Amino acid sequence: MSRIDVNKTYKLFIGGTFPRSESGRVYEVKAANKKFLANPALASRKDLRDAVVAAKSAQAGWASATAFNRGQILYRIAEMMQGRADQFTEEIVALEGVTNKVAKLQIEEAIDTWVWYSGWCDKLSTYAGSQNQVAGPFYNFTTPEPLGVVAIFAESKPSLLGAVRTLAPVMAGGNTAVLIASENFPLPAITLGEVLSTSDVPAGVVNILSGKTSELYPWIGSHMEIDGVDVAGLSKRQEDELKLVGADNLKRISRFSTANHPERILSFMEQKTIWHPIGI
Amino acid sequence: MSKFEYANAPESKAIANIATNYGLFIGGKFVEPKQGKSFNTINPASEELLAKVGYADKSDIDLAVKSARLAFNKVWSKLPAKERGKYLYRIARILQERAREFAVVETLDNGKPIRESRDTDIPLAAAHFFYHAGWADKLEYAGFGSKPKPLGVVGQIIPWNFPLLMLAWKIAPALATGNTVVLKPAETTPLTALLFAQVCQQAGLPDGVVNIITGDGVTGAALVNHPDINKIAFTGSTDVGKAIARSISATKKTATLELGGKAANLVFEDAAIDEAVEGIVNGIFFNQGHVCCAGSRLVVQESVADELLEKLKKRMSLIRVGDPMDKNTDLGAINSKEQLTKIREISNSGDAEGANRWSPEVKLPAKGYWYPPTIFTGVSQSHRIAREEIFGPVLSVLTFRTPGEAIEKANNTMYGLSAGVWSDKGAKILWAAKQLKAGVIWSNTFNKFDPASPFGGYKESGWGREGGRHGLAGYLSSEAKASK
Numbered sequence: 001m002s003r004i005d006v007n008k009t010y011k012l013f014i015g016g017t018f019p020r021s022e023s024g025r026v027y028e029v030k031a032a033n034k035k036f037l038a039n040p041a042l043a044s045r046k047d048l049r050d051a052v053v054a055a056k057s058a059q060a061g062w063a064s065a066t067a068f069n070r071g072q073i074l075y076r077i078a079e080m081m082q083g084r085a086d087q088f089t090e091e092i093v094a095l096e097g098v099t100n101k102v103a104k105l106q107i108e109e110a111i112d113t114w115v116w117y118s119g120w121c122d123k124l125s126t127y128a129g130s131q132n133q134v135a136g137p138f139y140n141f142t143t144p145e146p147l148g149v150v151a152i153f154a155e156s157k158p159s160l161l162g163a164v165r166t167l168a169p170v171m172a173g174g175n176t177a178v179l180i181a182s183e184n185f186p187l188p189a190i191t192l193g194e195v196l197s198t199s200d201v202p203a204g205v206v207n208i209l210s211g212k213t214s215e216l217y218p219w220i221g222s223h224m225e226i227d228g229v230d231v232a233g234l235s236k237r238q239e240d241e242l243k244l245v246g247a248d249n250l251k252r253i254s255r256f257s258t259a260n261h262p263e264r265i266l267s268f269m270e271q272k273t274i275w276h277p278i279g280i
Numbered sequence: 281m282s283k284f285e286y287a288n289a290p291e292s293k294a295i296a297n298i299a300t301n302y303g304l305f306i307g308g309k310f311v312e313p314k315q316g317k318s319f320n321t322i323n324p325a326s327e328e329l330l331a332k333v334g335y336a337d338k339s340d341i342d343l344a345v346k347s348a349r350l351a352f353n354k355v356w357s358k359l360p361a362k363e364r365g366k367y368l369y370r371i372a373r374i375l376q377e378r379a380r381e382f383a384v385v386e387t388l389d390n391g392k393p394i395r396e397s398r399d400t401d402i403p404l405a406a407a408h409f410f411y412h413a414g415w416a417d418k419l420e421y422a423g424f425g426s427k428p429k430p431l432g433v434v435g436q437i438i439p440w441n442f443p444l445l446m447l448a449w450k451i452a453p454a455l456a457t458g459n460t461v462v463l464k465p466a467e468t469t470p471l472t473a474l475l476f477a478q479v480c481q482q483a484g485l486p487d488g489v490v491n492i493i494t495g496d497g498v499t500g501a502a503l504v505n506h507p508d509i510n511k512i513a514f515t516g517s518t519d520v521g522k523a524i525a526r527s528i529s530a531t532k533k534t535a536t537l538e539l540g541g542k543a544a545n546l547v548f549e550d551a552a553i554d555e556a557v558e559g560i561v562n563g564i565f566f567n568q569g570h571v572c573c574a575g576s577r578l579v580v581q582e583s584v585a586d587e588l589l590e591k592l593k594k595r596m597s598l599i600r601v602g603d604p605m606d607k608n609t610d611l612g613a614i615n616s617k618e619q620l621t622k623i624r625e626i627s628n629s630g631d632a633e634g635a636n637r638w639s640p641e642v643k644l645p646a647k648g649y650w651y652p653p654t655i656f657t658g659v660s661q662s663h664r665i666a667r668e669e670i671f672g673p674v675l676s677v678l679t680f681r682t683p684g685e686a687i688e689k690a691n692n693t694m695y696g697l698s699a700g701v702w703s704d705k706g707a708k709i710l711w712a713a714k715q716l717k718a719g720v721i722w723s724n725t726f727n728k729f730d731p732a733s734p735f736g737g738y739k740e741s742g743w744g745r746e747g748g749r750h751g752l753a754g755y756l757s758s759e760a761k762a763s764k
Contacts, residue, residue: 127423132748134730135407142734142750227739240530247525249694250518250537250740256760263760270738271750274713274721275728 010040010186012047012210013193015054016203022046027211029186032097040186043211045219048178051207052225055149055176058204063146063174065202067122074118074172077199078111084195085111088160091187095159110164116260117168124173128266137278144269146174147252151220153180153213153233160188166230167192167206169264175228179208180220182233186210213238221245228252228268286600289607291394296384298471304334304494305477307347308487314339319496321470324391325604325613325648333470336493338502341462344491345506348433348460351488356460357430359486365416368456370483372409375402378479382472386444387604389471391613391649392567394605404729405448408747411731412456415752419457422749428756430458431534432510435503438473439516440466440615441570441671447473449746450513451490452731457755459511462491464503468616470494501527509533513754515572517669518695518740525743536744536754538572538736540669541697544690545575545726546712548683549583551702555724557591560675563700563726565599565611565653569673570619572741573698575726577666578655579689582679589657589677596653597640611673614649623651623672630656630665635676661692669695683708687715696738700726719745 010029011018023044031037041047062070081088085107092103120127129143150170155162159182170177181189193208209216217234220226221242229251231239243253254267301318303310317335322328336344356364375382382405383398390397419428434454438446443465454461465473473492480490493499497520504512504527514524515538528535545563547556563575580588604612614620631637635656644650651672659666659676666676680686690699699718703709713721719737722728729735734748744754 130734130749132730132732132734134728134733136728136730138725138728140730140733142748243529244526247522247529250522250525250539250743252743254761258760261760263758267761270719271734271736271745272713272719272721272738273734273748274723275725275733276709276723277725 008038010038010190010210012041012043013190013197013206013208014047014051015207016197018193021211022050029095029184031094037094038187040190040210043209043216047209048216048219048223051178051209052149052223054204054207055178056225058202059146059148059176061202062176062205067124070172070174071118071121073200074114074121074168077195077201078114078118080195080199081107081111081114084191087191088188091191092158092160095185095187096157106158106161110161113161113164113168113260117172117265120262120265121172124265124269127262128271132273139276139278140273142271142273144173144266145272147268147270148175148227149178149225150175150228150230150268151178151180151226152230153217154182154189155232156182156185159185160192162232163189163192165259166232170230170268171205173265173269175268176205177207178226179206180213180216180233181208181210183211183213217242218245221251222248224249226251228254231255286608290603291384291387291605291607293384293388293605295381296388298331298385298388300331302331302333302470302474302494304336304340304344305474305490305492306340306344307491308481310477313337319467321389321468323388324468324615325645327647330389331471333474333494336464336495336499340493341499341502341506344462344493345433345508347488348462348491349508351486352432352460355486356489357458361417361419361458364458365413365456367483367485368409368413368416368452371479371485372406372413374479374482375406375409379403379406382444382475385475386472387612389469390440390443391604391615393609393612395607395609396567401442401445404731405444408445408448408452408731412452416456419752419756422752424753424756425759428457431755431757432459433508434459434461434511434513434755435506435509436461436463436513437500437503437516438463438465440469441567441572443469444472444476446515447476449515453746453751453755454513455489457752459755460489462493462503462509464493464495464500467496504528511535511755514538521742534754536736536746537742538746539697539740539742541572541574541695541737541741542577542667542669542693543573543575543695543698543700543718544577544579544716545700546686546690546702547578547580547584547588548686548701548703548708549581550704550708551584552704553584553588553591556702557588557595559700559702559724559726560592561595561599564675565673566727568611568614568651570615570671571727572669573720573727575700576670576675578675578677579686580677580679581686582681585679592655593638593640596655599640599653601642601650601652602645611653614651614672617649619671620649620651623670623674626664626668626670627654627672627674630659630663630676633663633665635659635663635665661689667693683712687712691715691717694740697736697741698722
């Protein structure tokens with residue numbers, strides 16, 4: 001008799017731990033061939049609130065880490081992901097119904113995305129800041145700072161890359177994140193939590209929820225402690241509704257059309273301008 | 281000992297040729313509003329009628345947007361960038377030439393001291409055009425991709441506190457980046473915008489590149505909702521800013537919003553106290569406190585609070601309140617009866633909630649709208665006067681013991697437009713500047729503005745920046761963002 005596999009329970013990732021949904025709910029995720037794959041947690045509003053509390057608590061620490069340090073941590077994520085490439089391959093092949101080769105290419109691109117954004121961490125004020133030549137005896141400079149807590153609706157497919165290319169720029173800028181995994185293709189995004197938890201990413205910097213997008217997006221729109229949203233995984237109608245509700249605290253809401261771009265980082269940053277007189 | 285008194289030093293009204301009636305500026309010409317409706321604009325210092333101004337309704341707005349679209353398609357987008365820039369240089373020069381006239385009209389219509397309109401508003405407005413003129417043919421070097429593109433027709437709505445300067449903040453970057461505009465000045469201060477329309481004519485600016493429509497909030501809302509507008513640029517209250525964000529939520533329109541503030545002005549015990557006092561006065565009493573980035577919360581270290589407050593009160597006793605046209609006047613008229621009512625209402629809540637009010641003895645003119653320079657001490661963070669934007673010459677004083685507490689109090693607001701830090705220790709200033717959640721930090725200075733310096737808020741103080749390289753972004757299409 002052949003050995004019975006020990007299957008993984010796919011749970012949430014909140015504040016550095018892997019809890020089940022407080023609601024006790026799960027939903028069924030099927031493979032491309034319609035076979036049962038997993039019962040990931042179906043996150044509730046309370047789970048979302050807990051994730052935001054964790055993200056908010058971690059924000060000041062992550063923002064005040066040196067940019068060099070943040071860059072090293074993002075690079076460490078790439079290293080850890082490389083080591084787990086096989087695990088991601090299995091998940092992607094099963095979920096998306098693609099070949100091993102296609103899945104591998106996706107994983108390689110995801111790893112390279114971490115490396116690309118790692119390098120951005122300590123170049124942001126060089127690229128996007130300025131020293132401004134004002135008409136007076138003042139030293140005046142502008143430098144980007146993180147927005148705070150950013151919610152991300154990961155793209156559905158490619159399932160792993162869709163999560164990484166939305167998450168990495170948000171982290172690079174010093175924000176903390178609540179990532180909503182794609183509803184139909186959630187497994188690689190959930191497994192990403194295991195990579196993050198072993199990559200020196202401080203607890204709470206990234207929180208990952210699986211569940212129903214249609215249930216979660218109105219609560220994200222109205223949550224006053226969420227400062228920005230990447231709506232990659234939302235429909236146009238959902239995006240419009242989120243923008244309507246998000247106006248209550250003037251959330252910065254973006255959808256991007258290009259893969260890797262510094263604007264993905266800077267759209268979730270504020271520019272601070274500091275004046276000081278020059279003189280004796 | 282005899283006391284030296286100031287003699288009157290009135291600026292002359294003669295230079296201001298204010299017409300009795302103004303139409304709307306659409307397609308390069310002044311036209312009568314379709315419905316033939318108009319409203320009055322008055323001098324808030326005397327309540328005298330200055331002019332009747334056309335009231336634009338939906339059909340007028342439609343005409344203005346069509347004229348802007350036509351100008352964008354046929355002329356402005358086809359013009360070499362270098363030539364576009366030269367129009368802006370012309371406008372800057374004409375504003376400089378006519379600076380005195382503009383200053384007088386601004387002061388008559390707004391109520392601000394002539395010293396401020398003459399030395400701040402008008403020169404800065406001209407400087408904004410001069411600065412942005414130079415960007416027009418250098419946009420590919422601005423860091424927004426190699427082929428930055430304009431958005432199209434921009435609807436712009438500006439407030440009454442710095443009428444011409446806010447117009448310049450809006451129109452100069454929009455035109456430099458190749459957009460055309462429909463601008464609505466505030467209901468109570470339309471005159472310098474209408475005078476600016478004449479400047480556009482003198483500069484030979486192609487018809488329809490700048491359209492100016494006058495009206496009230498209803499006019500503004502109609503402009504926001506016009507389907508052929510690509511972008512909204514708004515400066516004003518956070519409530520209206522949120523309403524705009526909602527109105528455009530299901531459209532392709534983008535927006536920059538410069539909204540309210542409740543800035544903390546932090547004074548540490550090692551600050552140069554006399555300089556800090558000057559900065560506090562400039563922070564809250566500049567322009568009657570009608571400034572979104574006004575330093576309306578003084579947060580002072582307990583150990584120097586008594587000394588500082590004594591000096592502040594002495595300094596406040598020297599503030600000259602009265603005729604805005606007098607060159608010696610420091611504090612002019614409140615811009616409107618409505619604003620005066622609002623200042624009174626929120627300030628009275630300070631009395632009711634238990635804060636202690638103090639004002640120097642000042643004789644306010646019998647006619648017009650006036651409010652004395654006022655401070656409240658014993659203010660707690662939950663008081664309305666510590667939370668709501670008063671937009672008047674009213675300062676709330678809070679104290680702190682530790683630097684951590686100072687930052688905590690400063691950041692305890694939904695706003696994040698500006699903040700001040702006063703200290704003689706460089707490391708402490710940079711530490712505080714980093715902790716403060718605000719878009720502009722003035723350290724050992726306050727209320728400084730420059731076209732090269734980006735301005736705009738964190739949190740509910742708005743979206744985007746105006747001025748500097750960063751301000752261009754709001755008027756250029758993004759190469760990374762999806763247009764819906």
